[in-house]
Amino acid sequence: MFKSHAVFKSQVLLDDSSWAKDALLLVVREQSDTIHVYRAVSDMPSRVEDYFSDLGAIDSYGDRDTNYGYGSGVHLKEYSVTADNEYVVGTVDPEISKYPLVFRLFSQGNKTKQRLLDVIHGVNEDANKVVELQEIVDPEWNTRTLGAKVIEFAEAYCESWVAKDKELWSWWQSLTPCMQYHVLCSYGGSRDVEYDKETQTFTDYAYIQDPDSDKMRKILRRLWLRKEITLEDLEVSFEGVEKLNELGLFKLVFAEETEMNGSWTSLSDHIAWLEKLTNMQYLSFEYVGITDDDALTNLKRLAALPSLKEIEFRRCYNFEYTATAPELRKLLPNCEISGG
Numbered sequence: 001m002f003k004s005h006a007v008f009k010s011q012v013l014l015d016d017s018s019w020a021k022d023a024l025l026l027v028v029r030e031q032s033d034t035i036h037v038y039r040a041v042s043d044m045p046s047r048v049e050d051y052f053s054d055l056g057a058i059d060s061y062g063d064r065d066t067n068y069g070y071g072s073g074v075h076l077k078e079y080s081v082t083a084d085n086e087y088v089v090g091t092v093d094p095e096i097s098k099y100p101l102v103f104r105l106f107s108q109g110n111k112t113k114q115r116l117l118d119v120i121h122g123v124n125e126d127a128n129k130v131v132e133l134q135e136i137v138d139p140e141w142n143t144r145t146l147g148a149k150v151i152e153f154a155e156a157y158c159e160s161w162v163a164k165d166k167e168l169w170s171w172w173q174s175l176t177p178c179m180q181y182h183v184l185c186s187y188g189g190s191r192d193v194e195y196d197k198e199t200q201t202f203t204d205y206a207y208i209q210d211p212d213s214d215k216m217r218k219i220l221r222r223l224w225l226r227k228e229i230t231l232e233d234l235e236v237s238f239e240g241v242e243k244l245n246e247l248g249l250f251k252l253v254f255a256e257e258t259e260m261n262g263s264w265t266s267l268s269d270h271i272a273w274l275e276k277l278t279n280m281q282y283l284s285f286e287y288v289g290i291t292d293d294d295a296l297t298n299l300k301r302l303a304a305l306p307s308l309k310e311i312e313f314r315r316c317y318n319f320e321y322t323a324t325a326p327e328l329r330k331l332l333p334n335c336e337i338s339g340g
Helices: 048-054 109-121 132-136 142-176 177-186 214-226 241-247 254-259 292-302 319-330
Strands: 004-013 018-028 033-041 078-081 087-091 101-107 194-196 203-204 228-231 249-252 280-286 308-312 336-339
Touching: 004 109, 004 142, 018 087, 018 101, 018 142, 033 109, 033 142, 048 101, 087 254, 101 109, 109 142, 142 214, 142 241, 177 203, 177 214, 177 228, 177 241, 241 249, 292 308, 292 319, 308 319, 319 336
Parallel strands: 228 249, 249 280, 280 308, 308 336
Antiparallel strands: 004 018, 018 033, 033 101, 078 087, 087 101, 194 203
């Protein structure tokens, strides 16, 4: 059996010089310290691919939409190796997938070091999205040292997520029901619960009180990695909104969904709780009915927020950006005003 191993997601260069995106790679360290790299031999079932896409194996080229880089390295729960060492068949946590993962030997000998560098660098054109792993390795290391460091990084990252999951769950439990609902709406989790706006309580809360829920774990990890809240329903209270500051610097978005729900009236209805968001770094209005007077009257109250660096207006049909942006810059001299 292997001394250690880890599964990664990365772009790789194939033997025919074509690029394979989102390849699942298994890096193994034999008892003899020899390093081999295996690659999944077929397309993964969607359940597995969703997992690796959302928060799974180290994604060294980064998610182009969310730009949060990578998730955690993943170890096989059980595995077997064919006698010729050509294939590895393994399983991961049943919550991730009930299907086995089949890997075929992808490189050995002289090619292995390049495969490891592929994992580290992601072979991506955008150097800004190279995973931090490259900061702790030396390309001059031999294959055995490089492989061991790559696996150790995955192990440490997995352990850090275990601690982070506990911390996030504690934070989640400290939220008011209305703020829990806002988080669920922002990350697609509100469809499976029922929330009573009059009593500001959940009447059917399914998975959201289960600390072992894989779905809840995904939502909280996405929130932590993206640090962004998109508001969909302004009829729901914002009691306890200051708990968002515990995420660190974050983004807040009034988006098209807000307008579709018929909840937008005036920014004056919300400026009082916005003033509590001392760690809000970015505020965006996208396709909503904010007006020039509304913005000028209320946004000046946010000038005292220490972290706010940018306010953006995107296609707000009642807002004259060209005429109003210069006035806003005078009111908020430490904040970039952007949009159009």
